[in-house]
Amino acid sequence: MQLLPSDRAIALVDGNNFYVSCERVFNPKLIGKPLVILSNNDGCIVSRSQEARNLEIPMGMPFFKAKHLVNSHGLQWLSSNYTLYGDMSARMMSVLSEFSPEQEIYSIDECFLDLSKMMPNEDLVTYGKTIKERVHQYLGLPTCVGIGPTKTLAKLANHIAKKNPSFGGVFAWAALNAQEQTAWLKKIAVGEIWGVGRRINENLKEMGITTVYELACANPEMIRRRFSVVLARTVAELQGISCLAISDLEDMPRKQQIISSKSFGQPIQDLAPLQEAVASYICRAAEKLRAQDSVCHYVTVFVRTNPFAANQAQYRNQITIPLSIASADSRRLAKAALFGLSRIYQLGYTYKKAGVILSDIHSAQQHQEDLFTQINQQKSAQTMQTMDHLNHLFGANTIILASTGATKKNSHFWRTRANYKSQRFTTRWDELPLAHT
Ligand SMILES: [Mg+2]
Structure with missing residues (x-):
């Protein structure tokens, strides 16, 4: 076969x-x-x-x-x-982008590169090694490179490269003959495949499918009927039929909902530190909203006590505030969120978590307003752009909203515990690594 x-x-x-x-x-x-x-x-x-x-x-x-x-x-x-990690990731992706005109960033530390037609198959392993060495040389980060005719097989190749150091961190299906390929596919458990979770794994086992090879030989139509179109696509991908295209980051759909939420470092009872926490989550969410060039129509705030503290009175609530005009302005969103918080906050509870959700998200470009609001919108967009730019240039929180707690009086309550954190070596002048003291 x-x-x-x-x-x-x-x-x-x-x-x-x-x-x-x-x-x-x-x-x-x-x-x-x-x-x-x-x-x-x-x-x-x-x-x-x-x-x-x-x-x-x-x-x-x-x-x-x-x-x-x-x-x-x-x-x-x-x-x-x-x-x-975020900054090192951005640097790594930038180094990797030079190896292919088509790059899809999949997670903080993974990306797909389309190498089709870039070189003959016999050179793929060498190219993979160059990629790996370049990232290591420029950033000091170890990586593994898996190369295959589809994304699913590339993922699997990466898995093989990771688990088998003898390949030197680079595995390409094309470097193997048909018998060798089959031998590998027979060796790997089906649960290692991208998209095969525990439940699917168990159901496949009942059907006698335990290895990748067995799934690759299955009839995609039968898999679609018994499981889903997603798993049928995986089977096709394992057979070398590409179903999942490399998508540019620009083509990725805008997030339809942006959530920013965290458990507090310490439980909170008072309104003031809760307000700071919510304002700070809003700022983070609004920054993401602006980064994808969008505006939102609704701001949801939620709070809750700790459901695991059995001896404490329990309370959870949320409220959604509609905005009269869709916005990505941190100040407007914070105002709405803090208003919402004032409505759901109840004295006498010990809060463990709060968060905000931005929803009904649209492109900022398509959004039309009448002439007068448009002028204000432009001013707002410029202010936010300046704020994002300065925060990017000089480090997060260089410019903040006063409502996030400029005094730092309350922040020890809600700031996440991170007692053993290293410095922000690459993004803060005052935290650069010292070569010599
Ligand atoms: Mg990883």
Whole structure:
């Protein structure tokens, strides 16, 4: 069976243990040590070095359960530093964009590159190695490169590259003959495929499909009837029929809803710190809204107590405030959100979480107003543009709304706990790494 045609070549480049690797770039002492990165509020483990994986620390484990390894195995830990990871990600994507005119950024540390017609198949592994080396040379980040005729097969190739160090971090289906390809597909469990979750995995097993090869040989029409069109597409992709196109970032649909929400570092009872938290979430959400050149019509605010604190009085509520004119102006959105908050806030509860949701989102360009509001809109857009620009240039929170708590009096309540955070090495002048003291 000729499984994989070779007229297309798509690469998936994926950072290895990305958060851990970003930290190690700026703190080489962490290299070779078991290291974990913690989620918001230093709760759970969200990234592990290979050494930490070797200690059998599972992804998502609450940190307190791994704490005994600090003494016994020298386990190191850090709070997550998304400012650093986000910036390193942007740099990595920019380096990768030079390897193909078609790039789709899939997550913070993964992107697809269309390499079709860029070079003959026999050179794909060499090209993959160049990509990997360039990212390492420019940024110090380790990656793996998987290359296949479809996105699903590129993902699978990346998985093989990660799990089998003998390939030197680059695996291309095209470098294998048909028998070798089949042997690999027979070796990998079907659950490793992109889009095959636990439930689908179990149902497939009942049908006697346990390996990737068996799924690749299945009849897509039968799969569509028994499962979904999505899984049928996966089967086609495994057979080398490309169903998922590389999409440019610009073509990606605008987010229809933007949510910004977090659990507080400490429980909150008073209105003032809640107001600061909500205003700060609004600013973050509004920035995302402007980044996709959109405006929204509705602002939802929600608050809730801690449902796990059984001995506390429980309360949760939310309210949606319509805006008379769609907007992306942080000040207008904050005003609406704070008004909403004043309506749902109740004295006497201990709050654990709040958040905002922006909805009914439209393109800012299509949005038409009458002449007078239009003039105001332009002024507002310019102010926001200046604010975003300064915050981008000089670091987040250079310009903030006073309602987010310029005095910092209350911020220790609602700011997320992150007691072990590294510096924002690449985005703040005052936090640059020191070469010499
Ligand atoms: Mg990764």
